[in-house]
Amino acid sequence: MHSFSKIALAVGCILLGGTASAYDYGEYADETLDVLINDYPGRYRGTTSFEGASTWMQQRIGNSATLQPFTWSGDRRSQNVVAQLAGTSGNTVVLGAHFDTYFGRPTLQGLDDNGSGAAVLTEITRNLSGIALENGINVVAFGAEEEGLRGSRAYVAGLSDNERASLLGMINLDSLITGDMMYAHAGANSVDTPALASLREQTLRIAQELGIDLRTNPGLNPEYPAGTGCCSDAASFEALGIPVLFVEATNWEIGDLDGYEQTTNPAIPGGATWHTPSLDNEAVLTDAFGAERIQQRLRDYSRLLTRLLLELTNADLLASTASSGALARAMEDNLRSQHETLTRLHDRRWLGLQLAPLALNQFTGSVGIEGEYQPEHGFDVDPSQRSKRATAYAIGDYRASEWLTVGGSLSIQRGKDDLEHSGKIRNETWQAGLYGLISNGGPLWAAGELSAGRTRFDTDRSVFLQASGGPVLLNQTLSGDTRARFFGARLTGGYDMTVGQLRTGPQLGLDYTRYHIDSFDEDDSRRTAASFDDQTYDSIQASLGWRVYGDLPMSRGMALQPYAHVAWIEELGDGRESRLDVISRGDGRLRTAALDSVDKHFARAQIGAQWAITPEIGVYAEVNSRLGHSEGSQTGYSLGAQWRF
Numbered sequence: 048m049h050s051f052s053k054i055a056l057a058v059g060c061i062l063l064g065g066t067a068s069a070y071d072y073g074e075y076a077d078e079t080l081d082v083l084i085n086d087y088p089g090r091y092r093g094t095t096s097f098e099g100a101s102t103w104m105q106q107r108i109g110n111s112a113t114l115q116p117f118t119w120s121g122d123r124r125s126q127n128v129v130a131q132l133a134g135t136s137g138n139t140v141v142l143g144a145h146f147d148t149y150f151g152r153p154t155l156q157g158l159d160d161n162g163s164g165a166a167v168l169t170e171i172t173r174n175l176s177g178i179a180l181e182n183g184i185n186v187v188a189f190g191a192e193e194e195g196l197r198g199s200r201a202y203v204a205g206l207s208d209n210e211r212a213s214l215l216g217m218i219n220l221d222s223l224i225t226g227d228m229m230y231a232h233a234g235a236n237s238v239d240t241p242a243l244a245s246l247r248e249q250t251l252r253i254a255q256e257l258g259i260d261l262r263t264n265p266g267l268n269p270e271y272p273a274g275t276g277c278c279s280d281a282a283s284f285e286a287l288g289i290p291v292l293f294v295e296a297t298n299w300e301i302g303d304l305d306g307y308e309q310t311t312n313p314a315i316p317g318g319a320t321w322h323t324p325s326l327d328n329e330a331v332l333t334d335a336f337g338a339e340r341i342q343q344r345l346r347d348y349s350r351l352l353t354r355l356l357l358e359l360t361n362a363d364l365l366a367s368t369a370s371s372g373a374l375a376r377a378m379e380d381n382l383r384s385q386h387e388t389l390t391r392l393h394d395r396r397w398l399g400l401q402l403a404p405l406a407l408n409q410f411t412g413s414v415g416i417e418g419e420y421q422p423e424h425g426f427d428v429d430p431s432q433r434s435k436r437a438t439a440y441a442i443g444d445y446r447a448s449e450w451l452t453v454g455g456s457l458s459i460q461r462g463k464d465d466l467e468h469s470g471k472i473r474n475e476t477w478q479a480g481l482y483g484l485i486s487n488g489g490p491l492w493a494a495g496e497l498s499a500g501r502t503r504f505d506t507d508r509s510v511f512l513q514a515s516g517g518p519v520l521l522n523q524t525l526s527g528d529t530r531a532r533f534f535g536a537r538l539t540g541g542y543d544m545t546v547g548q549l550r551t552g553p554q555l556g557l558d559y560t561r562y563h564i565d566s567f568d569e570d571d572s573r574r575t576a577a578s579f580d581d582q583t584y585d586s587i588q589a590s591l592g593w594r595v596y597g598d599l600p601m602s603r604g605m606a607l608q609p610y611a612h613v614a615w616i617e618e619l620g621d622g623r624e625s626r627l628d629v630i631s632r633g634d635g636r637l638r639t640a641a642l643d644s645v646d647k648h649f650a651r652a653q654i655g656a657q658w659a660i661t662p663e664i665g666v667y668a669e670v671n672s673r674l675g676h677s678e679g680s681q682t683g684y685s686l687g688a689q690w691r692f
Contacts, residue, residue, distance in 0.1 A: 072353075072518045073346030075173050079107045080158065080166035080345070083146065084329060089153035090146060092125040092191060097147060104128045104146055104188045107169035109176055112186075117201035125190035127198045132175055132360075134183030138213045140359045141185045142352075143199065143280050144168040144220040145192030149322040156328040158341075159309075160321050161192070164220030164294075167348045174353045174514040181361035182215060189280050192221075193322075199280035203287070215359065216246050216290040218352065219281035223344050224332055225320045226296030226309040229261050232276025234284075234291040246292040246355075247274060253354050259347050268304035276306070294352065296344065312336065353520055357512065358574065363521055364631045364638065367510045367575040371629040372640025374470070374508045375567070375579065379623055381434070381464055381472055382502065382531050382562050383586070384681070387671075388419065388438060389478045389498055390537065390558075391685075392456060395657065395667065396442060397484050397494050398610055401543075401550075402598045404488055405446035412443035415689030419462075421681060434683075436462035452484045468509035469524060476502035485540075490552070493540035501532045504564075510575045525576055527569035535560030541594070549597035554614065556590040574633030584622030590614040590651075608657040618647035649676040655685075663691050 070078075083090070087100040105112040105128055112130035125147070131139075144164035148157035156162065165188055172186045189198030199219075206214075223229075231251060233244035247263060254261035266273025276293030284291050295306070301318065302308030308318040314335035320326040332341065357363045405411060421434040440458035447453055457479050464472040478500035486492040505528045512521040541554035561583070568578040592614025599607045627640045655669030665688070672682040 069516045070518070071346075072349045073170070073342055075107075075517065076166040076170035076345040076349055077342060079103075079169045080162050080341075083162040083165060084156040084158045088148070088156045088324075090148045090157065091150045091152075091193065092123065092147070094153070096153070097125075097190070100146055101126060101128055101190070104165065104169065108172050108186055108188065115202065115205070117190075117197065117205075119191075119195075119197050119201070123191075123194070123197075125194075125197060127190055127202055128188040129202070130172065130186045132172065132180060132184040132186065134180040134360060136181050136183075136361075138215050139183040139185050139210075140215050140356065141187060141217040141284065142168060142171060142220075142356065143187040143189055143202075143217065145189040145198060145280055147190050147193055147198075149193045152322070152324055155322070155324040158329055158332055159224040159296075159327050160222045161220075163223035163341075163344065167220055167223065167345060167352065170345070170349045171353050171356060174349070174517055174520060175356060175360070175362070177515050178362050178512060178520075179365045181365055182359060184356060184360060192280055196280055196283050199283035203283050211287055214284075214287060214289050216292070217281055217284040218246065218292045218294065218355070219279050220294045220348070220352070221279040222309075222321070223294070223296045223348055224336075224341055225315065225327070227298040227311060229259070229296050229344070229347065230263060230276070230294070230299070230306075231261055232264050232293040232295075233274055234281060234293070235272070235275050235277065236285045236288065236291070237275060238272050240288075243288075243290045244274060246290040246359075249358065250292060250294075250351065250355050253358070254351055257350055257354065259351055261351065264299050264306070267300065271299075271305055294348065357521060358633070361633070362512065363510065363575050364633050364636075366512050366521065367577055367631060368629045368638040368640045370470075370508055370510050371567075371577040371579060372627045372642050374466070374472075374506060375564070375582065375627050375640075376623075376642050377464060377466055377472055378504055378506075378529075378531065378564055379562065379582070379584075380678075380681070381462070381474060381504070382533060382564065383560075384421075384434070384436075384683075385460060385462070385474065385476050385478065385500060385502060386498065386533055386535065386560060388417075388436065388460060389456070389458065389480055389500065390496070391653075391669070391671070392417075392438075392440060392442065392458065393480060393482050393494075393496050395655075395669075396444070396454065396456075397482075398596055398608065399657070400444060400452055400484055401486055401488075401492060402596070402608060404486070405444060405452060407446055407449065410443065410445045411691060412441065413689045413691040414441045415439070415687055417685055417687035419683050419685045421683040434462060434464040436460055450485050450487050452486075454482050454484075456480045456482075466509065468511040468522065469507070470509040471507040473505040474502050476500055490543050490545075491540075492543065493538070495536070495538045497534075497536050498560075499532070499534040502530065504529050504531060506567075508569070508577075521575075523573060523575055525569045525571045525573065527567055527571075529565045529567045531562070531564040533560055533562045539590075543594075548599055549595055551595040552593070554590075554592045554594050554612070556588075556592075556614070558586070558588045558590070560586045562586065569632075571632070574631070576632040578630045578632075579627055582624070582627075584624070585620055586618070586622065587620035589617045589619055592651075604661070606659040608659065610656065611652075611654040613650065613652045615650050616648070618645065621645045621647060643678060646677040650674040665689050665691070 191197035596610035
């Protein structure tokens with residue numbers, strides 16, 4: 048472990064300009080442990096090893112770590128290494144582990160007791176650094192634990208009344224390698240007050256979810272009640288009346304049934320390695336348990352306790368709230384895109400009627416299918432979700448007078464939007480529209496429509512957290528469903544000039560739509576499941592643009608009808624909110640997700656062509672994009688075919 052870790056750390060520093068290399072669970076702790084045991088054996092007060100270990104722990108915990116010196120019995124001195132990961136609530140959780148070794152034994156590596164706990168402490172801190180926390184974490188590497196819990200007692204004594212009142216609990220890591228089994232215990236204060244066992248129960252539940260074999264004291268020795276632990280720094284916090292958690296590896300089913308005999312492994316004489324230089328070292332523990340044992344324990348304790356602290360700090364609920372806001376905005380975009388599919392269907396039909404007007408009192412209809420694909424990147428640099436949609440429709444027109452043609456459409460659409468980290472939105476939508484075109488074949492024209500739609504959303508929402516340069520800390524997918532609807536009205540018109548075989552001219556438009564998304568509630572028992580109330584918002588868009596289109600005859604009676612349009616859009620009234628109130632299942636509290644601000648000034652561009660293969664059969668291709676918008680281009684590519692009757 049020693050030589051390999053040194054090389055890996057050196058290579059990482061070279062590649063990343065002096066910063067630590069990328070790591071997976073257990074690897075950062077392994078690097079911390081390697082230096083503690085090999086460079087700083089005999090880490091007890093008054094030694095250069097202890098001073099060097101203190102500096103090393105400061106470096107590994109982070110730049111904010113400070114030293115807390117303390118004294119006892121007159122002239123005895125040591126120090127804690129303390130850091131804080133700030134939260135927003137004012138409440139804190141203490142995460143602690145001692146890094147000193149037994150006094151007076153200069154060759155004692157103390158890999159198990161307690162280089163292992165101190166190493167995992169540094170990794171958990173690294174994992175959570177830079178992540179938004181609601182409740183903060185006070186990280187404490189204790190000195191002088193081996194001389195009567197002196198570091199933790201000094202830390203508790205130094206707390207102000209406000210700091211004591213804000214403490215939610217304490218987690219202590221001690222001796223994680225030698226023991227046959229992994230354990231989590233509550234404090235003795237939980238015997239009379241069962242609520243103080245909450246950290247133990249939460250940790251056991253998480254271990255089961257992660258597939259980690261974690262146990263608690265079975266209570267075979269009546270002096271140590273079932274589910275409780277003792278004899279390490281967490282004991283200093285029990286008098287504060289808060290939940291405490293003793294995390295260790297030992298074996299409570301052998302010897303005196305008190306946890307002091309750690310293992311049945313015959314390579315460990317007496318069944319324990321505590322405080323023994325000839326046993327608590329890298330060579331002996333590797334030979335006894337195999338090379339994988341140390342890495343496995345560092346990895347599993349880091350996974351387990353990082354997840355526990357994600358929950359205790361409500362970092363998972365903050366991430367879930369942000370994810371819920373992103374989902375709500377994605378559903379808004381999806382609903383708007385569905386509506387735009389309908390308006391583009393009507394736009395193409397109006398072009399066809401202007402190029403080939405119906406005879407007076409003539410009725411015609413068509414049925415068709417259309418597929419649309421929207422990639423992650425369009426013409427703008429900002430990405431948007433990838434989506435696929437398929438639409439089947441029927442449309443009919445009637446020429447009521449020389450100036451007026453009326454019509455209607457009915458369509459069904461199914462689609463899927465891919466969101467970040469395997470999230471998805473699936474929709475099934477029915478849409479209907481009524482429209483009129485005012486044109487006698489001259490340059491002036493006007494059109495209007497009324498439209499409505501109803502959709503069902505099925506969603507997979509991702510809650511994802513990753514450490515900076517490190518492992519994925521949380522990757523959950525939660526399913527939900529809701530309904531949505533819209534109705535709208537649109538007026539547009541322009542003046543077309545003839546240039547050869549093409550027509551071109553300015554176009555004005557005004558579009559009003561009301562969107563409504565029903566309340567959303569995920570049917571999931573996990574604490575990150577979320578719900579939020581109905582969303583209703585109005586969109587009013589004014590547009591000024593220019594279009595060009597034409598009818599180009601081809602051989603064998605076929606014709607090509609190209610068209611293009613570009614317009615500047617002003618949002619006169621986009622009612623989408625810049626925040627969303629979300630209720631988390633984990634604690635029933637309401638939190639607010641900040642949403643992207645609404646961009647009210649942007650452009651739209653369109654280019655396409657309809658190919659009339661026969662008078663009855665046609666196909667078309669089209670590209671639509673949104674330009675200069677802060678939320679990305681949302682470029683879509685459409686292909687369709689229709690049969691007229």
